[in-house]
Amino acid sequence: MSQRVFRCGYATLIGQPNVGKSTLLNRLVGEKLAIVSPKPQTTRDQIRGIWTGPDSQVIFLDTPGVHQARSPLNRAMVGQAIEALESVDVVILVIDGQEAGRWLDRLGKRGTEMPTLAPPPMEPDELEIGDRMEGKGDDKKVSIDDRIAPGDRRVIRQILRYSHRYLIAINKIDRMAPRKILPIIAAYANAPAVGPIVPISARTGDGIQALREAIRPWLPEREAEFEPDELTDRSLRFLCAELLREQVFLQTRDEVPYGVACEIEVWEELPDLTHVKAIVHVEKQAQRGILVGKGGQQMKALASAAREGMEQLTGRKVFLEVHVRVEPQWSERMEMLKQFGYVL
Numbered sequence: 196m197s198q199r200v201f202r203c204g205y206a207t208l209i210g211q212p213n214v215g216k217s218t219l220l221n222r223l224v225g226e227k228l229a230i231v232s233p234k235p236q237t238t239r240d241q242i243r244g245i246w247t248g249p250d251s252q253v254i255f256l257d258t259p260g261v262h263q264a265r266s267p268l269n270r271a272m273v274g275q276a277i278e279a280l281e282s283v284d285v286v287i288l289v290i291d292g293q294e295a296g297r298w299l300d301r302l303g304k305r306g307t308e309m310p311t312l313a314p315p316p317m318e319p320d321e322l323e324i325g326d327r328m329e330g331k332g333d334d335k336k337v338s339i340d341d342r343i344a345p346g347d348r349r350v351i352r353q354i355l356r357y358s359h360r361y362l363i364a365i366n367k368i369d370r371m372a373p374r375k376i377l378p379i380i381a382a383y384a385n386a387p388a389v390g391p392i393v394p395i396s397a398r399t400g401d402g403i404q405a406l407r408e409a410i411r412p413w414l415p416e417r418e419a420e421f422e423p424d425e426l427t428d429r430s431l432r433f434l435c436a437e438l439l440r441e442q443v444f445l446q447t448r449d450e451v452p453y454g455v456a457c458e459i460e461v462w463e464e465l466p467d468l469t470h471v472k473a474i475v476h477v478e479k480q481a482q483r484g485i486l487v488g489k490g491g492q493q494m495k496a497l498a499s500a501a502r503e504g505m506e507q508l509t510g511r512k513v514f515l516e517v518h519v520r521v522e523p524q525w526s527e528r529m530e531m532l533k534q535f536g537y538v539l
């Protein structure tokens with residue numbers, strides 16, 4: 196194995212919201228870098244995770260889910276995902292195997308398993324974003340097998356603007372009967388310009404080695420770009436702000452997590468602990484009330500879970516202070532989006 200030439204390159208994980216891109220990034224790197232929640236649109240930023248093996252180094256980019264974005268924040272998120280397609284060596288389309296299976300079942304019931312010849316209708320939003328970003332390619336001519344779930348087709352069209360090939364990782368196979376996987380491979384093998392298709396479980400690690408092997412040949416032959424112990428380009432400060440946001444996603448409901456941005460205002464390394472002062476920005480007074488909770492109970496629970504994550508990540512004791520600040524319509528204001536790093 197180790198006599199093989201050394202290869203090093205960039206690989207983007209892209210896909211619909213909630214398919215498991217961040218879980219996969221963490222699995223590939225072997226460290227929890229990206230936050231994960233059962234809610235869609237958890238990731239708002241590109242995050243790089245570096246994996247170094249005996250004969251290759253891959254810099255993986257986790258991206259926000261590609262969806263039909265309308266609000267300024269969501270448009271910025273999709274913009275971040277699309278921009279991560281530029282100048283990478285490998286594009287990995289992550290799909291949710293369960294969702295893909297449900298789509299096939301629905302089609303089967305409707306009796307329309309045959310691929311369509313006409314191109315699917317265009318989604319105005321995606322065109323606008325892609326055109327504004329780069330203006331590359333003309334996806335009007337691309338017709339994609341309708342056994343491929345519509346949301347995945349949308350992502351494939353975006354990929355094709357930037358890349359002439361991509362891998363597919365069919366995720367969440369731990370939740371699927373093996374007989375359900377083959378029809379998905381058969382359907383997605385019809386996707387234009389598709390390369391290897393690898394069934395995986397980001398949760399259990401199943402198929403991850405196969406995915407690494409599929410990626411390797413597409414990496415250029417060159418020396419490692421990062422030291423083997425470097426895991427990300429993101430600061431501990433950023434990762435800790437994300438850990439707090441993750442708890443908001445996990446512990447609050449409805450629109451609350453989507454109205455929250457977290458920022459670390461103070462980061463102080465003291466001899467026996469790290470003092471962290473975090474600000475949770477919300478848009479409305481009512482959201483503040485929910486986050487703080489009766490007698491401050493909700494905030495206590497949020498902060499204590501976030502602190503635990505921070506201690507695990509930094510390997511140090513953390514003293515965490517959290518303040519909630521009402522910042523009306525931060526998600527609509529460009530300068531705030533820039534301040535939080537959501538706009539490049």
Ligand SMILES: Nc1nc2c(ncn2[C@@H]2O[C@H](COP(=O)(O)OP(=O)(O)OP(=O)(O)O)[C@@H](O)[C@H]2O)c(=O)[nH]1
Nearest residue numbers: 212213214215216217218233236237238260397398
């Ligand atoms: N059963 C199962 N669940 C998974 C797997 N991978 C991810 N999940 C779950 O799917 C949900 C979404 O995972 P994320 O990693 O946050 O998904 P994402 O694609 O990064 O989502 P966004 O950032 O919102 O675009 C979480 O509840 C994960 O625990 C898997 O292999 N198997």
Ligand SMILES: [Mg+2]
Nearest residue numbers: 216217237238
């Ligand atoms: Mg994510």
